[in-house]
Amino acid sequence: MDLAQARKIVEEALSGIEARVEEGRGFIEFIVSKENLVEAASRLKKAGFDHVKSLTVVDYKAEGKFKIVYYVSSYLNEDLAGVIVGIGTEVPRDNPKMPTLVYVWRSAEFQEREVFEFFGIDFEDHPDLRLLLLTPQVAEKRPLRKDFIVKEEPIIRTTPPTG
Amino acid sequence: MPARPVVKRLPARRGLFAGFKGNVDAITIGLKYLVDPKRITLIYPNEYIKLDPGYRGFIVLEPKKCINCSSCARICPAAAMRMIRRMEEDPKTGKKKMKLWPVINYQRCIFCGYCVDVCPTEALYTVPYHDIVYENMAEMDWGLETFVKPPEYPTAKEGIPVKYIVDEEKGLVKVRAEEGEEE
């Protein structure tokens, strides 16, 4: 089962919904609009993709949007297990809100809490949207956004060594 | 397909006396090791492991070989190896020239050995011992003078060197390092 076959399966599963397809090395992803994300996700679940492997959010500061992709695969259906399919959407940077997919894939619950505290994306009616990893003071700074800068130390050293 | 999943079942409980036989097995194994423990303990201060030269221990600089290219500072993942400016007058031309010398800070060094592997002239080499501890932090931030000579190793003065060889019957066997005969 390589990526081309998987692409056909997913396309005919998402027949009604228009989706932008992007290829990467080792995966394939479908970007749909925010409204029919839940619909696309439940269709994928019926097609056999039964758990979320990784919920990835990339902050494109230049275009002013977040790209949120749920990379899913299958456990129970062996030949779908070899391939990773992404289903995602794009959300503006200023007020990032999107519907939660916890009721479709329960395995996304902890990763959605993590994305909420690192990027500040608010998932509507997520059952238990609390901080997972960070302390409240650090979580306010939304650390994984591109405008939170972590400074590196220069190679040339100014302070004299003490030893 | 070279790898294939194999479905197995847990060993079933073998009737009423399974518990009794299980207890007897566990106790005999325990007593077997009580009688002959096959110890692999290193009695640390009296013996210490003499590691083979490939081991990534403390790092030492040979100033003559160093060409001040600072590639070791660029590759250090923990920003432990950094360059300091040192005004030196060139013996032939007598002019004052500012050179960059690498200096290591063991408060941050993670002993990954990247700097040793990337140095174009093999000016950095690793010393095969690691167990040196400090009581105040300043001693770990080394200057150029301490960086050029290997750190003094207190354990070598107190104990006899020992080596571990992998063995079929006891797993690891302690062997005296120099002569290599059975400890």
Add this chain to the structure above:
Amino acid sequence: MAGIIDLILSIIFYPPIYQLVLVGLTGSLVVVIFIIWFERKATARVQRRLGPYHIAPRLAGLPQLVADLIRYAFQEVIIPRTADRELFVLAPIVATVLSILPIAVVPLTSNPAYWPIPMDYSILVALALTTVSPIFLIVAGWASNNKFSIIGGVREAFVITAYEMIAIMSILSASAAVLTFNLVEIVEAQRIWYILLNPIAFLAAFLSVLMATSGFPFEIPESENEVVAGPFTEYSGLLYGLNMGAAYMKRFAFSILMVLVFLGGWSPYTPGEGILSGYLIPSLIVVAKAAILMMIFSLTRSIYGRFRLDQALEGAWRLVFPMAVLGFGLALLEAYLGVM
């Protein structure tokens, strides 16, 4: 001047004081220190390592326990503000004293001059006294007002319901076999050691004593992984040292009782007259046998994990209790056949 020495000597060798102070306190302290050292070294041997060594390389680390005790003695004793102060301090002290009490009523010689109390109901008195000290573990758990210690205390209460009945029944089976409550007669009747005549009762007693002093398969009240140190989570310094000692002293008291009942007490040696052969040597034999029995107790630490609380209770009631009843039935059968 001579009068005073005789006075002191008679006080020391006045049986109840001698037994409580010398065999009880100092004897159990020495045996407890030796047993904890033995337990750590034996477990280390089974686990292919060395155990305490550098403190005295020639003595294989024997003073390690002395060092631990001194450290506990000179460490700061913290009494939390939220704890109930008086009970918090009293509970470990009373638990330690009460766990030694059975030794004070147990005969260590057949020579009537050195019996601490009239001996005709001694086995009942000894068994009754063994049931008193666990209550103060629960009090310690409640007084330190800490969630883990309360759970630990409640678990101690659960475990008492499991082992107490079995311990009493299996040890009493000896008096059923010899048809007397007098420990001295039980010891004298044991030409063949009672353990050979009734191994089932011995096994039941062994398991119930393991449970009483939280030996390894049943280490539930102080099991580290749920309730940090059980009832003693809030204790530090000398109070914790006392608590840890109390568990081992209770085991020492129980093993002396088991030695008298199952292993023939001072059996090879018949005590004669005078202090030395009438009292000192038999009590040394009994204490030595108790130490050996405790060494066997401490071997389970390296072989077994921990039972869950409900599994321990179920195991006790479904397996060990029928064993005790069987032992008692066997004892009655032997009494009927007049074996002893």
Add this chain to the structure above:
Amino acid sequence: MEGNGGNGGRVYVGNLDKSAKKAKQLVMGKLRIGKAVDWATAFSLWPVHLTTSCCGCEFAATWSPRFDAEQHGALPWVGARQTNMILIEGTVTKKMACAVRVTWEQMPSPKFAIAMGACAIDGGIFYNSYNIVRPWEIIPVDVYIPGCPPRPEAVARAIIELQRKIRKQRVVSKWIEEGWRPDKEYVKPKEDPCSWWRG
């Protein structure tokens, strides 16, 4: 003198601290107990069970049969109340700083701290992370072990150096005399590490 009996009850006690001071002079002065206490504490440094980060693997290897730090008398123990050494293994994050500080304050008094690994000294490979705290900012540290993770012999060497330091500088007997450890000044963390918990 009437002391407060806590919740309402009255407990009559003598002047406790005066008699305690006299007993201390007697014990320390004449009976030379100080040397024995130093020797005893040196040989029974029990580390508390607080794994702060991934150096915990080498902490577990140090007490494994091959390196067996129990030969120096150190036995990893369970609760903070019954131990006298804290071994900080690796990085201390902002959340863990609260746990480290609270555990440090729960431990009874003559207590020592060993910082194990480059992360516990100056942040190691996570030097510029926003979620990291330097342990020497929250508790006074006695011995530092470089390495990431340091070899188990380095941890055993740290225990031996700490033992020598306790016995040579008579740390515990000074603590008994003065009531606090003179060789280590009190470390007050700049901002409260548990603020995120109470907030």
Add this chain to the structure above:
Amino acid sequence: MSVWVYGEQKSELGLEGTITRKIEEDLYEVFIGPQHPGSGHMRIIIRIDGDIIVEADPDMGYVHRTMEKLAEGREWIKNVPLFERMAIQDACNVTVSYIIALERILDIEPPPRAKYLRTLLCEINRIAAHLYGFGIFGVFIGHSTMYMWSFADREVMVELAERLTGARLTHSYPIPGGARKDIPQDFPQAARKAVRYFRRRLEEYRKIFLDNPVTRKRLEGVGIIPKKIAAELGVVGPVARASGIKYDARLAEPYDAYDEVEFEVPVFEEGDALARAWVKFEEIKQSLRIIEQAVDWLERHPREAPIHDRFWAKSPPLWKKVFEAEGRVKLLPLMANMKLPPGRAMARSETARGEIIYYVESDGKSTPYRVRIVSPSARNAIVFKYIAPGYKVMDLPTIYGSIDYFPPEADR
């Protein structure tokens, strides 16, 4: 507050119809906190009703060392030692999929010798990590001999790794294009001895740990995860394979030399803590087989630099001399700030605790634009919330130890 609670009596149709019932407030709330022998570097807040856990809420993040944010500021090769610190017991398995993702962006294939060297070290680390898991599992159920024995035998594997790479745990052995060191001369003989020693030793483990009546009673029927629920919760590694899910990253997408070595993936159906222990037990036996095959292959084939020609063809003569003398592959100074072509890649590898997935995006600069890591323990953390309720308080350490949960890897 209404809480998502479902325990033994949940409906068969998986989780869509989750039962919610109001929890009365007077439950006893216990913090199994960061300083607690029953939980590693995390806190589990449990509400108990008597001895039964009604609700368990894992409070993670005590070892969150911000790997993803730091990775965006560091050059490509500096991230290898950074990601290795997630789980230093199996350092090779954790970093090898990051390196495979880089190689997919660079579009290069490491030479076969480098593939076999990486697979060899990955399997040595898998056995070491499984034995570490057994050790901690032994501590959690009070069986200290299991902790001591598995750590004593883990030292054999750590000794082999030290001979091979020069460091005990943090080898940072894979580099883009290959591996850093070739095997020393006496390594194959030592490896075969270790394999024979382990085959005999595992029998004794079964007797004192897996078949010991006390341990067996403690593990059987605890933390049962049925196959449908395991797929729904997305659990990984031994936890999934113990519930009947036939999934392994080495099986689904073979990387390195896993498509040439012959091994089995053990799968059990019971789904309880004992099945998880048995899965790890069988996996150690399979890893021993792989080590033997890898060592035979490496011994038969000639010794040549285990790195891609792109970094080896142009290297100065000193590189070749050092490789002949010590077998050590020196790095080119340009590797310090190597620029990757823009692209996105995803790679997964099977660590001892489950499958780790890297999403790497580069925009042509010398530092990555975004690295997303989902580690196995992060995906297993959901077991606490949904499987622990309904069991007893003393079962929590058993469940914690059986899923081999390692917080530094879960919090990244």
